[in-house]
Amino acid sequence: MNTPSTPTDRSAYALGLTCLCHIEATRSPSLIDALADVSPDLGRLAIRFVYGEIYQRPHLSYHDRQLATVAVLAVLGNARPQLKFHIAAALNVGCSAAKIVELMTHLLVYAGFPTALNGVFAAKEVFDERQLHFTPTTTPSCPGDARYQAGMDALSRIDGHAGEAVMASLKGIAPDLGRFIVEFGFGEIYTRPVLELLERELITVAALAALGTATPQLRVHIHGLLNVGGTREQMLELAIHVAAYAGFPAAINATLAAREVFSERDAGGGDGDPSAPSG
Amino acid sequence: MNTPSTPTDRSAYALGLTCLCHIEATRSPSLIDALADVSPDLGRLAIRFVYGEIYQRPHLSYHDRQLATVAVLAVLGNARPQLKFHIAAALNVGCSAAKIVELMTHLLVYAGFPTALNGVFAAKEVFDERQLHFTPTTTPSCPGDARYQAGMDALSRIDGHAGEAVMASLKGIAPDLGRFIVEFGFGEIYTRPVLELLERELITVAALAALGTATPQLRVHIHGLLNVGGTREQMLELAIHVAAYAGFPAAINATLAAREVFSERDAGGGDGDPSAPSG
Amino acid sequence: MNTPSTPTDRSAYALGLTCLCHIEATRSPSLIDALADVSPDLGRLAIRFVYGEIYQRPHLSYHDRQLATVAVLAVLGNARPQLKFHIAAALNVGCSAAKIVELMTHLLVYAGFPTALNGVFAAKEVFDERQLHFTPTTTPSCPGDARYQAGMDALSRIDGHAGEAVMASLKGIAPDLGRFIVEFGFGEIYTRPVLELLERELITVAALAALGTATPQLRVHIHGLLNVGGTREQMLELAIHVAAYAGFPAAINATLAAREVFSERDAGGGDGDPSAPSG
Incomplete structure (x- = not known):
């Protein structure tokens, strides 16, 4: 060898x-x-x-690596000193303060409000220590009656058939949970500014790979990453990156999930690719 | 839709x-x-x-929602400020201090002693900050020689055949572990006062749904929740509630586990229902 | 440099x-x-x-490294294929099947019953795949009325003043929880055969370092590791080992906790050393 x-x-x-x-x-x-x-x-x-x-290593910039690292440490929630270190490092490699705050807001979909809150407070401590005067802007919500449609549009664009299949599977059991995912997760959060869709998917995949407890969702968002312009090389590199902050088993399992997703897409089936024929 | x-x-x-x-x-x-x-x-x-x-939303009272929230934050162990906030909120909506301490004691079965200890210490800080003078009571253990039988009775009542199947599967590999589950988990903990059985199962399901790492036990305790008087609507609502504190993937996976449990029960098989014929 | x-x-x-x-x-x-x-x-x-x-690297044998790896993967609960791989590897480097089953039983103190159960079932799958015919032995419990004293003896021997301080702090808030820790954790589990005390502390420290959510208990058990014959070199090596399976932040935080414990012991204060004067 x-x-x-x-x-x-x-x-x-x-x-x-x-x-x-x-x-x-x-x-x-x-x-x-x-x-x-x-x-x-x-x-x-x-x-x-x-x-x-x-x-x-190639395929991920320092900027993207810091987004991934901050996402991993925020969702694991078990290493606050390192979370603050890497928030500062993200600023140092060119991430804006607004982007870090938006990253934490994004994570509430995947790890809940406490994770998002603690991430925001850690960021605020870092900003204060650097005397970085951050003035947040607010984004009005999509109006309530248009939110479901906006969410379905975002869901289809990002997750493709994989996301639609999750929605379908929820219909017979918990339709309100499905509606929240569409309206809140996709209609509210994914449509917000500051983070590009590709950045949102990088963050999501890194977080779910580190958690290791949501493999079906990890697979959906590996499709999502590829659907919004990410490459297979970026996906595999992201898995390697995760090894440093969540250990090798998380990296290996994310890589094996990626291999399955790649195979599905190569088979041209009704996978997560929105341009693929419906399964 | x-x-x-x-x-x-x-x-x-x-x-x-x-x-x-x-x-x-x-x-x-x-x-x-x-x-x-x-x-x-x-x-x-x-x-x-x-x-x-x-x-x-309906089906869960504020009181039950606070029990679930405190259980989720205690077992995730990664959001101490929110844990303290929601312990205080639980007191505010009518949970007694004794119930919160008992909740933490209950969690040692599902998340181990450090989780229970850290939860109790967080509760004590909240009580002290409110100058709430809490006088703990102690419950004598069920006598050693009666504990196994008391535990088996509780196990059968709560988990039904699902629990008995777990015990049987342990016989050939770790019989002492099986005995500890019966004697300690069920004989000692589930027979304690202060929390109703239904509350214990709400807590258990919320905790296991948030952890996401113990799906077989989550399924056993979805059966348990229904066996001690919980409804399917409560179960599904609990999954939605968990989305706020542990993220949507945890909520989706708990909902899909519930769907499987409901199907088993509808099929009338040797599921977790103690009134169903033995499988 | x-x-x-x-x-x-x-x-x-x-x-x-x-x-x-x-x-x-x-x-x-x-x-x-x-x-x-x-x-x-x-x-x-x-x-x-x-x-x-x-x-x-020196200070930890393959045997001890496999015990630590299996403990880390079992408590994280998010990498079942790797857990099975490392259970098999533990057998390959000379751990007995009984020791692996006992390790899982030990973990119920630190990570709860579902972790212990899932670990035992993973072990059983590995044993079955290897056609390893494992016949479990059972250990009778210490009699109920002697258990508290046996537990206090074990607690003092292992955790020293650090453990006694935890018990004292529980008296005013959750005395039954304190009793369970003494009777069940120490009286039942730590007094069982198959694993040496030093192995139990290696497992405990590795598990708590990986979880990262129970720093007070991690510190108590770093004292414990040193109290039962472990060396500072082993402790620091264990932290490095954890980096591979739980990431560098977990390793760094465990190392910094170790440094604090070493300082306490060097200062000869009321730390966890049972031979030190009471604080």
Whole structure:
């Protein structure tokens, strides 16, 4: 078996250090200091592997990687210091404050209001610490009577037949839940500005891959990512990225879900592709 | 598909605001202030959707909704401020302090001791902040030699054949684990006072739906909820309620599990219904 | 900054491949095949980093690493294929079937019954696939009236003052919960055979580090690990190990918790060391 030529460990560490300095906007990464007197090996491994290797890979920009990282840490909810670190890093690589707040708002669909709230409060702490004066704008809701149709339009565009199949399966059992998904999830949230549809799907896929508890929805949104302009390479890279923040099993399972989705699309079936014939 | 007529957004927001003021026992919800300068839209969406729409729905009282919310936030363990907020709200809608402490004790069966401990300590902070002088009572354990039988009686009553099938399947691999479930889970915990059996099953179903990692047990306890007097409408409403605190994927997956359980019961098979003929 | 000399990537990959073949007991790791046509890079990264680097480090044997990995995957509950893979790998490196079943039983204290049940059923599937005829033995419970004292003895031995402080803090709010922890958690579970105390603490620390939602308990059990003979080096290595299965943030936070515990012990204060003067 060939192992592709990769940077040597020494250069991977150097690349990682440069990357970490860049995203933290510092000359002396806080991670090194924090671990120096207790576990320098862990710091070295993180720098070499996460920043020297994963972050150096193609198909996802630092900007997109930070969106994914922030989404993963927000939904896992178990590592607040790192969530704040990566919100700051997202700002450092060019994400606007508005985009980070919108990302948290987006997550309420997939992880509920407490996750969204805690994410917003973590962001606010970061903004305050940087004396970043953020003035939120508000987006009026789509009017109530037009919201269902706007939601169905968004659902069809994003999830295609995969989303419609979920709606159909809910009809016989919980039609109101289906209506909330359409009106609220798609009609309200997906139609909001600030995040592009492709960014919303990157965030959704990263979050569901990290949670690992919603595989059917992960598959629907892998279709969604591809339907709104994402590539298969981006999808697979996203899975690798998730390994750093949610572990390898999450990465492997997301990759295997992606393989199934790719096969469905190659078979041309009534999968998630809105241009495919109805199944 | 017809979308049922829904309140206009303005009136849904107004209803939500009234509801939130009621459960927080305030004239000025803290959520609005906390989000005003960072994401007023998130506050508006939460008030309109969670409190103006979900909380207004039938089949679950505010009291039961607060039990479910506290259970979800306790087992997810990732949103301590909201956990404290909803413990206080539970008190405000008429849950006793004893019931909240008992809820946390109940959760140790489904989420382990750390979850129960952290839940109890959060409750204690809320009680102390309100200067609520809570005097715990203790319940003597069922005597050791009677506990297995008491547990089997409770197990049969609650989970019916679904629970008995779990016990049988453990015999060949981990009989002591099966014994602990019967003696400790059912003999000790389910036989305790303060929470009704129906409340215990509402809590259990909400917690397992939010976790998303224990689908077989979720199905057993959907049977359990129906066996101790819960209705299918309550079950489906509980799934919708969970969407607010653990996201839509958790709600969808719980709803689809409920559909399977309902089908099993309609087929009259050896399902979880203790009045059904043995499978 | 010096980067310690590390194996080159090529040799790390070769070491990782040898390691993975060993723990999977195969000449052709399934991971490579599974990912070959979808994301060979992910397979290569996992082999080089997890098996070529982390598994090659000192202070934890393959046996102990497999116990930790199985504990992490069981409590996260979101990666069943990997859980089965690592149960099989644990058998391959010399863990007995009885030890794996006992590990799952132990986890009910920290993650609840569904986790323990699902872990046991995954183990049973692995045993059946290998035609490993496992005959469980049962351990009689400590008699009911002696259980509290046995539990307090175990608690003092393992958690020291840290555990006693938890019990004291429960007295005013949930004394029955405190009693359950003593009687059931310590009196029943920790006194069972098959797993050594040190193994129980390795499992506990790995599980709590992965969950990331029970920091107070993680700190108590870092004390516990050291109190029953574990070393600081093992603790720090365990944190690094967790990075592979639960991500770097979990590893970093566990390491920082360890640093605090080490400082407490060095200060000789009323920490978790049973031989230290009471605080």
